[in-house]
Each structure stands twice: as structure tokens, then as C-alpha cells.
Amino acid sequence: xxxxxxxxxxxxxxxxxxxxxxxxxxxxxxxxxxxxxxxxxxxxxxxxxxxxxxxxxxxxxxxxxxxxxxxxxxxxxxxxxxxxxxxxxxxxxxxxxxxxxxxxxxxxxxxxxxxxxxxxxxxxxxxxxxxxxxxxxxxxxxxxxxxxxxxxxxxxxxxxxxxxxxxxxxxxxxxxxxxxxxxxxxxxxxxxxxxxxxxxxxxxxxxxxxxxxxxxxxxxxxxxxxxxxxxxxxxxxxxxxxxxxxxxxxxxxxxxxxxxxxxxxxxxx
Amino acid sequence: xxxxxxxxxxxxxxxxxxxxxxxxxxxxxxxxxxxxxxxxxxxxxxxxxxxxxxxxxxxxxxxxxxxxxxxxxxxxxxxxxxxxxxxxxxxxxxxxxxxxxxxxxxxxxxxxx
Numbered sequence: 001x002x003x004x005x006x007x008x009x010x011x012x013x014x015x016x017x018x019x020x021x022x023x024x025x026x027x028x029x030x031x032x033x034x035x036x037x038x039x040x041x042x043x044x045x046x047x048x049x050x051x052x053x054x055x056x057x058x059x060x061x062x063x064x065x066x067x068x069x070x071x072x073x074x075x076x077x078x079x080x081x082x083x084x085x086x087x088x089x090x091x092x093x094x095x096x097x098x099x100x101x102x103x104x105x106x107x108x109x110x111x112x113x114x115x116x117x118x119x120x121x122x123x124x125x126x127x128x129x130x131x132x133x134x135x136x137x138x139x140x141x142x143x144x145x146x147x148x149x150x151x152x153x154x155x156x157x158x159x160x161x162x163x164x165x166x167x168x169x170x171x172x173x174x175x176x177x178x179x180x181x182x183x184x185x186x187x188x189x190x191x192x193x194x195x196x197x198x199x200x201x202x203x204x205x206x207x208x209x210x211x212x213x214x215x216x217x218x219x220x221x222x223x224x225x226x227x228x229x230x231x232x233x234x235x236x237x238x239x240x241x242x243x244x245x246x247x248x249x250x251x252x253x254x255x256x257x258x259x260x261x262x263x264x265x266x267x268x269x
Numbered sequence: 270x271x272x273x274x275x276x277x278x279x280x281x282x283x284x285x286x287x288x289x290x291x292x293x294x295x296x297x298x299x300x301x302x303x304x305x306x307x308x309x310x311x312x313x314x315x316x317x318x319x320x321x322x323x324x325x326x327x328x329x330x331x332x333x334x335x336x337x338x339x340x341x342x343x344x345x346x347x348x349x350x351x352x353x354x355x356x357x358x359x360x361x362x363x364x365x366x367x368x369x370x371x372x373x374x375x376x377x378x379x380x381x382x
Contacts, residue, residue: 062274112278112284112287112288114280114283114284114287141344141347142347142348142351143343143344143345143346143347143348143349143351144340144343144344144347145347146347146348146350146351147329147333147343147344147346147347147350150326150329150330150347150350151330151333151334154326154327154330154334155334188287188291189287189290189291191283191287192287192288192290192291195291223278223279223280223283223284224278224279225276225277225278225280225281225284226275226276226277226278227274227275227276227277228274228275229273229274230274
């Protein structure tokens with residue numbers, strides 16, 4: 001029987017509530033030191049990504065979020081057996097601990113903004129035509145003609161990106177004062193001005209939602225998408241620090257594990 | 270989704286369209302099965318050439334903007350870039366590749382271009 005992994009939590013205690021995961025199997029925690037890996041048993045690897053399976057996976061993670069800090073694991077993560085899972089936990093223990101501490105009591109929210117890119121470009125072209133911008137005069141030489149066309153396009157693109165930067169700075173002012181961390185994705189497509197994720201203390205959720213309403217009023221010409229709260233998918237940083245444990249750290253960890261069989265789930269399910 | 274997770278927007282179709290655009294053009298893996306290995310490799314090589322071409326173009330534009338290229342240099346650079354673009358167009362046509370396919374997803378670093 002293989003183990004389907006949902007996430008890592010900041011507790012070695014058993015999950016008290018009955019949670020059912022993929023294939024309707026019961027979800028349980030395999031403890032490792034003071035943290036745990038939440039799994040359910042699965043007969044075979046998931047062959048197809050279905051909407052139902054993805055939602056089942058997500059539902060387990062979000063249920064866990066009600067009581068624990070969770071490091072969500074990618075959909076379709078299957079571990080061969082308990083020994084392999086424990087080896088993985090040992091290998092990443094320090095990373096998991098650092099992330100669980102940093103993300104404790106925090107939630108992720110997403111903000112996406114669409115702007116009218118075509119109209120913005122048109123306005124830039126008009127403004128450049130009016131203004132006294134540096135121009136390359138075309139002549140009959142092919143290379144120069146090519147450069148003239150490219151230079152016109154370059155000026156428009158440069159101005160377009162400068163405008164995007166300006167708008168993003170303004171939008172970010174509304175949100176960043178409530179955020180512990182953020183990641184801003186600029187112009188992933190011509191229209192998608194901003195694709196941002198913010199990490200917040202739970203207590204800041206109301207302020208953050210209010211900020212969203214404010215920006216909508218301040219810039220009604222843009223289109224907005226707000227989502228959350230999510231597990232901190234975008235703020236987990238794995239550097240596999242445990243791979244470079246000092247000798248004394250390894251000894252400490254080994255002591256913890258060998259002194260208490262419960263800590264590695266040897267006596268659990 | 271749990272009870273209090275929400276997705277709020279007044280323009281769901283537009284957001285779906287834009288998100289799909291960001292995902293469709295960038296395969297996570299290089300397509301290298303026996304039938305398509307040639308195209309997969311061509312895509313990889315042409316993506317790198319496209320990156321170099323764009324860097325050259327950008328540098329040339331910056332120098333034009335700064336006024337540090339003579340007329341002769343502008344003509345030479347222009348002709349070179351034009352020929353490079355023409356050759357790239359020919360190769361893209363041979364391997365059935367579109368402009369938006371010439372990119373690589375570098376995971377947490379984002380897209381190459």
C-alpha cells in the first residue's frame with residue numbers, strides 16, 4: 001500500500017477529526033519529531049488528473065488549515081512506503097521546521113489585475129507622435145529602415161512597461177502594508193497587468209479585504225480578481241538544509257528519533 | 270475549497286482567458302519523444318537564438334537612443350538583425366513553430382523571455 005501525501009503540519013499529534021481523502025481513505029498523520037506528514041493510503045498512483053481528485057486533495061489541505069500550519073504538497077505526490085516517507089522527513093526536517101515557523105498563523109491571498117492594454121498602447125502611440133521623442137529618420141537603406149521600425153516599437157514597449165510599473169506600484173501600496181511577504185508578477189500576458197500573491201497574518205485579513213475594495217474604487221477602469229485564503233503555496237522555500245546538518249545536529253536528531261518510537265510514527269496506525 | 274475561501278471577480282471569463290494564455294504556451298517539459306524529438310530540439314535551440322537576438326536588439330535600441338551609433342553602424346546593425354530575423358522566420362516555418370512557443374518556463378525563476 002502506497003502513501004498519498006497531502007502536506008506537512010506543525011504537529012506530531014494524530015488528526016482528531018475524521019477527514020477522508022482520495023479514494024475515500026481515512027487521512028492520518030505520520031509524526032516525525034515535532035512535525036508530521038499527513039497521508040492516506042492509496043492502491044495505485046493517480047493516472048488521471050480529474051477535477052474531483054484535485055478538489056479532494058485541496059479539501060484535505062484546507063481542512064487541516066483549520067487546526068494546523070500546513071505546508072501543502074503538490075497534487076499526485078505518492079510515497080512508496082512509510083520508511084521512504086520518514087527518510088524524506090529526515091532529509092527535509094530543518095526546511096520544514098523553518099517554513100512552518102515562518103508561515104505560522106499566516107495565509108496566502110491572490111490579486112490579479114487586468115488593464116486595457118490595447119487602449120494604453122494606442123494612447124502611448126498618440127503621445128509619442130505628439131511629443132518630441134528621439135526619432136530615427138527612415139531612408140532608402142534597408143538596414144536603417146528596419147532599425148527605424150524596431151526603434152519605434154522599442155519606444156512604445158518601453159513606455160508601456162513603464163506605465164505598468166507605475167500602476168503596479170500604486171496597486172501594491174494598497175496591499176503591501178498589510179502583508180508579511182509578497183510576490184508580484186508583472187505583465188504575464190499583455191492584458192494581465194498584475195498577478196500577485198500576498199502572505200498575511202490571519203489578523204490582517206479584514207484590512208486586506210478592505211484594501212481590495214479601496215483599490216477597486218480608486219481604479220474602476222481595471223478588472224480585478226481576489227482569491228483566498230489559500231495555504232501558502234507560493235511562500236514555501238526549500239533549500240534542503242538538512243542535507244548539510246552538522247555532526248552535532250545529526251546526533252541530536254538521531255537521539256530524538258531513537259529515544260521515542262512515537263516520534264517517527266512507529267507505534268501509530 | 271473550504272467554506273471561507275473565495276474567488277471574487279466581476280470578469281471571470283476574461284481572467285480565465287488570460288490565465289489560460291499564460292499556461293498554454295509554456296509546456297513544463299521539453300517534448301522529446303521519438304516522433305517529435307527533432308521539433309523538440311529545434312524549439313530549444315531556436316528559443317536560445319531568439320533570446321540572444323532579443324538581447325542584441327535591445328542593446329542596439331539602447332545605443333540608438335543614447336545616440337552612440339553612427340549612421341554606418343546603424344545600417345550595419347540593422348542589416349544584420351534583419352537577416353537574423355528572416356532566417357529565424359524560415360526556421361520557425363520549417364519546424365512549424367510559432368513565436369509564442371519560443372520560450373521556456375524556468376520554474377520559480379519565471380519564464381525565460
